[in-house]
Amino acid sequence: MSSIELPSRQDVEDLLYKEAALLDEWRLDEWMELLTEDAVYEVPPTDVPEGDSRNTLFIIADDAVRIRSRVKQLLGKAAWSENPRSRTRRIIANVRVIGTDGDNILATANFAVHRMRYESVDTYIGHYDYKLVRVGNDLRIRERRAILDNEALRPHGKISFIL
Amino acid sequence: MDKSAESYVVDDQDKGLFRVNRRAFTDPECLAEERRRVFDKCWIYIGHESEVPHAGDYRSRNVAGRPMILVRGDDSVVRVLLNTCTHRGSLVCRQKSGNAKTFQCPYHAWTFSSRGQLVGVPGEDSYSDAFKRDDMALATPPQVDNYRGFVFACFDPAADSLYDYLAGAREYLDLVADQSELGMKIVAGQQSYSARANWKLLVENSYDGYHGLPTHQRYFSFLSDIGVDMKGRDVAAPSYQKAVDLGNGHAVVEYQSAWGRPIAHWVAPFGEHRKAHFEEVRRRFDERFGPERSRRICETSRNLGIFPNLVINDIMAITVRTFYPVSPDYMEVNAWALAPADESAEDSALRLDNFLTFLGPGGFATPDDVEMLEACQRGFANREVGWSDISRGMKREHPSITDELQMRAFWRRWNQLMTEPQLKRARKAA
Numbered sequence: 001m002s003s004i005e006l007p008s009r010q011d012v013e014d015l016l017y018k019e020a021a022l023l024d025e026w027r028l029d030e031w032m033e034l035l036t037e038d039a040v041y042e043v044p045p046t047d048v049p050e051g052d053s054r055n056t057l058f059i060i061a062d063d064a065v066r067i068r069s070r071v072k073q074l075l076g077k078a079a080w081s082e083n084p085r086s087r088t089r090r091i092i093a094n095v096r097v098i099g100t101d102g103d104n105i106l107a108t109a110n111f112a113v114h115r116m117r118y119e120s121v122d123t124y125i126g127h128y129d130y131k132l133v134r135v136g137n138d139l140r141i142r143e144r145r146a147i148l149d150n151e152a153l154r155p156h157g158k159i160s161f162i163l
Numbered sequence: 164m165d166k167s168a169e170s171y172v173v174d175d176q177d178k179g180l181f182r183v184n185r186r187a188f189t190d191p192e193c194l195a196e197e198r199r200r201v202f203d204k205c206w207i208y209i210g211h212e213s214e215v216p217h218a219g220d221y222r223s224r225n226v227a228g229r230p231m232i233l234v235r236g237d238d239s240v241v242r243v244l245l246n247t248c249t250h251r252g253s254l255v256c257r258q259k260s261g262n263a264k265t266f267q268c269p270y271h272a273w274t275f276s277s278r279g280q281l282v283g284v285p286g287e288d289s290y291s292d293a294f295k296r297d298d299m300a301l302a303t304p305p306q307v308d309n310y311r312g313f314v315f316a317c318f319d320p321a322a323d324s325l326y327d328y329l330a331g332a333r334e335y336l337d338l339v340a341d342q343s344e345l346g347m348k349i350v351a352g353q354q355s356y357s358a359r360a361n362w363k364l365l366v367e368n369s370y371d372g373y374h375g376l377p378t379h380q381r382y383f384s385f386l387s388d389i390g391v392d393m394k395g396r397d398v399a400a401p402s403y404q405k406a407v408d409l410g411n412g413h414a415v416v417e418y419q420s421a422w423g424r425p426i427a428h429w430v431a432p433f434g435e436h437r438k439a440h441f442e443e444v445r446r447r448f449d450e451r452f453g454p455e456r457s458r459r460i461c462e463t464s465r466n467l468g469i470f471p472n473l474v475i476n477d478i479m480a481i482t483v484r485t486f487y488p489v490s491p492d493y494m495e496v497n498a499w500a501l502a503p504a505d506e507s508a509e510d511s512a513l514r515l516d517n518f519l520t521f522l523g524p525g526g527f528a529t530p531d532d533v534e535m536l537e538a539c540q541r542g543f544a545n546r547e548v549g550w551s552d553i554s555r556g557m558k559r560e561h562p563s564i565t566d567e568l569q570m571r572a573f574w575r576r577w578n579q580l581m582t583e584p585q586l587k588r589a590r591k592a593a
Contacts (some may be wrong), residue, residue, distance in 0.1 A: 043525055047259065054512040057352030057500040060515065060525035065335035069385050073527065078381040118541070120359075135336035151357035154495060157537070158530035 004100045009032045012107045020090040030072045040143045049147045081160035087116040104131040122156040125149045172578040179558035182550040190363035200580045202227045206315040208473040213348035219262040235277040243316045244279045246301040268285035311340040331409030335467045344502030348498040355526040360536035362494040368472040370466035372564030382528045390431040406568045412470030412576025414569035418462040422479040424513035480518035
């Protein structure tokens with residue numbers, strides 16, 4: 001039996017909506033404050049959505065060092081694929097608090113992330129699996145995995161912003 | 164220079180100027196010709212035999228616009244079958260991958276064996292005596308062959324053998340295949356992406372040393388940030404480097420790289436605890452191949468282009484990448500990771516981690532490459548600027564990896580195929 005008290009769905013929604021707003025507004029330094037020091041961000045390949053990044057070639061499998069570097073790059077000038085920046089708009093829905101795993105709180109949500117760039121609109125569709133932890137009165141993100149329903153990144157071509 | 168409307172390539176070796184007509188990137192008629200003169204004439208990569216390890220294993224995939232099945236038959240032979248029922252055309256295999264004794268067409272239930280033979284026809288007594296099952300097996304490309312696990316097909320029955328076709332590229336495929344005594348394998352997980360750009364722009368980009376620093380400065384900053392020693396490994400002028408025309412349109416750049424290589428080139432971010440293991444692996448390569456070949460396998464990186472559309476980049480990991488034009492300004496790209504079949508779980512995890520630092524549609528480099536190709540394609544809309552320049556290093560005795568010899572090797576072969584008289588056709592017409 002876990003001794004962790006599950007957060008309410010509204011608490012989790014508040015966190016995910018805030019995250020979506022910070023990412024859409026490119027406030028990436030503030031977004032990182034929502035993450036734990038050991039956070040992980042992963043996007044599995046479209047053909048092995050349930051894979052493990054240790055034995056499967058992912059699209060993104062960032063540890064905390066790489067997340068920080070990714071943000072630094074994206075806020076700099078030389079990430080050409082995001083300079084000029086994409087406009088993104090995230091629709092987060094079907095938020096569910098699933099349970100616990102050790103001291104992690106498991107939550108999931110559906111997403112539709114629209115990216116607008118050079119007058120094309122590409123839509124990334126899928127769901128997030130989150131591992132959240134309580135830090136004081138707040139929830140922090142220890143792991144976020146964006147699992148695409150798109151069968152291929154076509155015509156998207158790339159995931160150059162933070163999905 | 165003669166830049167007549169009809170020529171695609173101007174190759175002026177006296178002056179040292181090489182120009183490619185941008186129509187080659189934009190013209191739908193050029194793409195239609197490419198399908199006939201390039202993709203229907205050359206050996207095209209289908210997949211790796213490790214993707215179908217057991218009898219009955221199959222992968223269905225689109226290759227150069229055609230739905231095909233890579234399958235290991237019940238006789239353990241790896242075949243390439245054209246995924247269309249010989250009856251009325253339906254795909255007989257609609258799953259991406261699996262294991263099957265037979266492929267049954269969902270439309271009228273004709274059944275084919277894992278070798279492609281027709282083995283079941285409902286109501287077969289309604290056909291005349293002229294109907295023969297043997298005539299109705301699933302079709303295969305006229306030539307299918309395998310070089311060290313890499314399976315290719317060719318739609319030209321008169322084409323040279325795969326062995327001869329690969330020419331000088333075999334040496335570089337060997338440097339990859341020799342990385343394990345038990346063979347190499349494709350790792351689970353396919354990176355399926357695209358670019359709104361002509362497919363030949365990705366050919367050029369995949370072994371372009373000139374773009375490395377300007378396009379990928381964020382990657383080199385990342386390496387430096389995580390503690391890779393960049394001193395003495397000047398990425399712009401590495402101490403060891405060469406660009407080689409391998410014949411038949413294939414080319415390679417080979418160079419000493421700053422990044423670590425999971426096969427046996429240790430760098431600080433891999434961790435002190437792994438250093439002894441890397442030295443041990445290196446010692447085994449020294450024993451197997453001697454110091455010179457061992458050094459090449461372990462320390463040098465290679466970006467290999469196999470004409471027309473296969474890239475094997477043995478860099479901070481090994482990527483196998485192939486791509487097909489859908490239209491002049493849009494291509495589909497598939498990429499995989501290749502690794503020693505006997506690699507430990509820990510080594511494999513390190514390899515995949517290193518792969519993702521640079522490569523793939525979410526890496527710290529590939530998205531910027533896609534960006535550049537798409538920016539070129541949009542720029543081509545300025546039809547008044549009709550030619551691209553690929554002259555770099557043309558007059559140098561030993562062009563470097565930041566020159567453009569490798570692209571010229573591709574373009575010369577491409578131009579030859581696109582412009583040579585088609586003798587058979589001419590004879591028939593006469």
